[in-house]
Amino acid sequence: DAKTTQPPSMDCAEGRAANLPCNHSTISGNEYVYWYRQIHSQGPQYIIHGLKNNETNEMASLIITEDRKSSTLILPHATLRDTAVYYCIVPLNSGYSTLTFGKGTMLLVSP
């Protein structure tokens, strides 16, 4: 997998937008960026993925820079339940994926 770099931790006030950055400067042209999160003592949960266009779903938005070397996951109105470790992953472009989890960003949402 392409190497990704994320800040180890971030804080966010409840109701505010949480913007989680990820650097993936070695990404190749056909590799996707995936975001997962893991709430304490639960299995990881898929959030969103993208190639080069910005993406939005019911959970979050993903902004990918034009050079594709970095991306930002946006939780528009963070709640206490969004407290989790967020992982940015660029999996190998194989017929099925083998996700390699880095250390991720621990997001703490406070009242």
Next chain:
Amino acid sequence: DTEVTQTPKHLVMGMTNKKSLKCEQHMGHRAMYWYKQKAKKPPELMFVYSYEKLSINESVPSRFSPECPNSSLLNLHLHALQPEDSALYLCASSQVSGNTGELFFGEGSRLTVL
């Protein structure tokens, strides 16, 4: 049904025991995975099955023996484990074409080896 079900949720075993972890999904996914997660660490890939055949073994010791009896079931047989094998074992499944990076994870089986 978008669930991956893992049993048992908790398991305590001695170093001489033989036990198994089970994983089941009914989403028609033909890729299934075992990950191991130690406390405060990210999940680490152990095995990948594709179309019920083992395709990736990340140099896992032979005391862990995976089995995929059919497209819905994945087992992990445990024998002669060490205390350092205590961890959360996560099962996941995915498609093998299309959006293959979207893995569906179970809640995990928390294993304690005494």
